[in-house]
Amino acid sequence: MANLHVLFLILAAVSGLYSKDSAVIHLNANNFDELVLKSKDIWLVEFYAPWCGHCKNLAPEYEKAAQALKGMLKLGAVDMTTDQSVGSKYNIQGFPTIKFFGENKSSPTDYDSGRNSKDIVNFMIQKAQQIANKRLGGKAETNSGSEKPRQEQQKQQQQQQDEPANDDDVVVLTDSNFDSTVLASDDLWFVEFYAPWCGHCKKLAPDWAKAASQAKGSVKFGKVDATENSGLAGKYGINGYPTLKFFIPGASKPEDYNGGRDASILVKEAFAKLDTLGKGQTMKQLVSEKVLTETCQDAVCILAFLPHIYDSSANERNRYIGVLSDVAKGYRGQPVRFLWVQAGDFYKLETMIGLGFGFPSVVALSLSKNRFALMRSAYIAEEMQTFIRKILGGSVPLTEYKELPKIKSVEPWDGFDHVLEVSNEDL
Incomplete structure (x- = not known):
């Protein structure tokens, strides 16, 4: 023995x-x-x-x-x-x-x-x-002269923590819907394979939900119960829980993720993956009420009203959108969302805000609090960053509105200049 x-x-x-x-x-x-x-x-x-x-x-x-x-x-x-x-x-x-x-x-x-x-x-x-x-007997480490950036980082982290995590933003994936939902998608997907009894999975759950909410509109987060969906578990070689994988549009197989698992790191890595794919920050156009509510329901919404394409050019518009995109990158993972709007598409909304000329203009809108604020400075990145920072810090006066005007659906911009139509009578 x-x-x-x-x-x-x-x-x-x-x-x-x-x-x-x-x-x-x-x-x-x-x-x-x-x-x-x-x-x-x-x-x-x-x-x-x-x-x-x-x-x-x-x-x-x-x-x-x-x-x-x-x-x-x-x-x-x-x-x-x-x-x-x-x-x-x-x-x-x-x-x-x-x-x-x-x-x-x-x-x-x-x-x-x-x-x-x-x-x-x-x-x-x-x-x-x-x-x-x-x-x-001293304080914990840090480099001299870096206190201000550290304070800013701590402030941003606190803002991230204050944003509510909504488990509804995590898509439930199964053997029956995975291919049509993930593999056929043009979006970057971040997928968790889990087991309901797994302690690490339970610990990850609130961070996964928070990250899904913070990355909403840019990266899709999903979860698969590998104990109930054995087809997917076998196909992707799941032999431990939780297993996290990136599903990249057009790729033949997913990429394993072995990084940190708190919400801020998950969001950071998800956006970094977007950048490596050349997708970066996707800047949406406000074309319907659905786009507005899905994008901005639980966040401060920054609306950039750009000149109508009749009064502008494709190059100028893309330059304006580029400025907005650069600013948006600095707020990824925070409760701030960005949309651009073609001036004239939503006249009643512009009237409520007090717009009528001087485009491009920037407005901060809170759907949950029925308040807005107009940026009264130049359309440049530095001024927009200052405006957003003050909005988040509560130092900008907000105007209350009773009800948002109805947002009708409009045709999205096709990416080209406006071409005048010339009839035979004009000739």
């Missing part, structure tokens, strides 16, 4: 993800307390199962990070199939679960950053610097 026990341990070690020569330190029930909990060292610990697909994908990146940090910071791994007792106290519900053990070893924190070696190394170095500064 003893020999069988030894054989089992040998087989378990062989089946592990990290070799005996790995820079990733093998942690188990015999050494965990001594090496991690009772030490002064800083640890990042992965709780994994050898059969887990996500664990297998993480292993080479985790190994690279461990090699880079060797002799400085510790990366360890616990095989939960052989040492379940180690992870049981930390409520491990899915694999891999990664936890950071800093100064307070009794209360480790979840690691939610990216899953590549560079992200792991940057995370550990940042944490080490924070702890070192704390021991010195």
Whole structure:
């Protein structure tokens, strides 16, 4: 019986993800307390199962990070199939679960950053610097002279957090609708394959919903219950939860996503993927009430009223739209939406706002609060950014309206100059 026990341990070690020569330190029930909990060292610990697909994908990146940090910071791994007792106290519900053990070893924190070696190394170095500064009695790290950008970033993050997350913005995908909804689409899709019982999936859910709301109108977010839709799970090799994939229009297969999983990072990566595809920020034209409500219902809507094509040219209009697009890029992931409007298409709306001449003009509109504000400065990026910043900060007077005029449907711009029609009588 003893020999069988030894054989089992040998087989378990062989089946592990990290070799005996790995820079990733093998942690188990015999050494965990001594090496991690009772030490002064800083640890990042992965709780994994050898059969887990996500664990297998993480292993080479985790190994690279461990090699880079060797002799400085510790990366360890616990095989939960052989040492379940180690992870049981930390409520491990899915694999891999990664936890950071800093100064307070009794209360480790979840690691939610990216899953590549560079992200792991940057995370550990940042944490080490924070702890070192704390021991010195100083403040946490930062570069001198960067306080203003940091404050602006914190303000933007708070605005992102304040935007309500609406699970309705996540499209439910199934074996029956996936091809027609995703594969036949011209949009970039970000899809989660999940299992209802998966702890990591439950933790991701609010961030996934928030990211879907923040990226609404640019990137589509979807979710697939892989336990109910085995056809899709088999087709895309889903063997761990949650699995996140980008579905790119026209591509033969999806791209795996292994980055961070909080809402701000998901949105950032989704827009970065859009940029690499050359799609960038799509600037919609207001052509119907449906476009207005779908785009702007839960956000501040920036409407750029551009000269009618009769009074302008395609080149001039594209230049105006380009300015709006550049400004919009700075507010991606925030509760701000952008539309351009052809002057004259919605006369009653222009009358309510007080427009009648001087195009292009910019208006901030809140459908939920029945208020608007007119930008009274030049149509340039810097002035628009200042106007939007003041709107978000509450320092611009808003005008209340009782009811928005009916938005009729109009024909979208065809992208060309207006060509005068000449009849035989004119000749």
